[in-house]
Amino acid sequence: MTTDFFNSIGNLPLLSADLWPAWVAGGAIGIFAFAQRWLTDQPLGCSAAFGNVCARAGSRLPLFQGDAHSRATDWKIWFLIGIFLGGLFASVSSGTWAAPTHFGALYEALMPQSALGRIAWWLLGGVLIGMGARMAGGCTSGHTINGVAMGSPASIVASILFFSAALGTAQIAQFLLNLKLGAA
């Protein structure tokens, strides 16, 4: 199996393949995160940018007035805009742009059926994500990809809790809904 795995890399169309093998994608993300650190001396992170968005949208709350969200750190917002363009480029080059989302067995079973219900679901989910990331001081990029790779104790604790809570949520939901799940 391992040899098949490596043989397949030789002629893998990396630019147009919609999904890379886990170790190729993971390795590239690890190298990317380090390259950004080496070039800019700034660690990878995504969620702090939303504090900058609050500040630029006119919020006068003191949390968003400090150095962490000053105009000099608005590159955090530009980073998110870049991510948007990266997703656009990835989907256009693989021919999957605006393809219908497959939510998988968990979300198909969990989410409300009505459009309005789903909008409320996603808004509430977003609020939990935004609150949680700001309270914890980072998200999966800042704490997990960046912090755990530095051996930062707070980031290791945060990452364990991220995954435990997400896994627990899904497992409890599966138990409550008594899902009959095939391969998602």
Place this chain on the structure above:
Amino acid sequence: MNSHSLIIRNGSFLLFGIVFGFLLSRAGATDPALISSLLLLQNLHLLWVIATAVGVGAVLNLSAKFFRWRNLSNRQPISFPHKPFVRALVPGALLFGIGWGLTGVCPGTAPAMLGEGQWFAGIILIGIVVGTWMVGLMHHKRIKRVPKPTHHAKETHS
């Protein structure tokens, strides 16, 4: 920082973002079905992505620390600022995990998903901004109760 270097800085991070967004997409991190099968323990693809990213990052970080590699920004040894333990870290991380578990989206993948034409990620992005703002509001109420005249709590103390 003058406006010229600010443009270079913002432009560089725009480029970094493009690379990161592209990689998140190719990794499958923007595919809710893959998150669903990860959290139901049916397909651990994304776990291996994260584990490889962290492993490769750890080797590079350790090498950089050991050999005192200098960054290209100010030619000083690369810094490794650890995020602080804050009181809100535990409840925050749990809330984040629940939100991530319920939607299959996180703050980094949401813009990439929007770029891919997965429009619902736009609603999640609005929710993330509202949630971030609510933490700012809670923080404001708390520092009003316990006045700190010289300086207010740092960003992550909420």
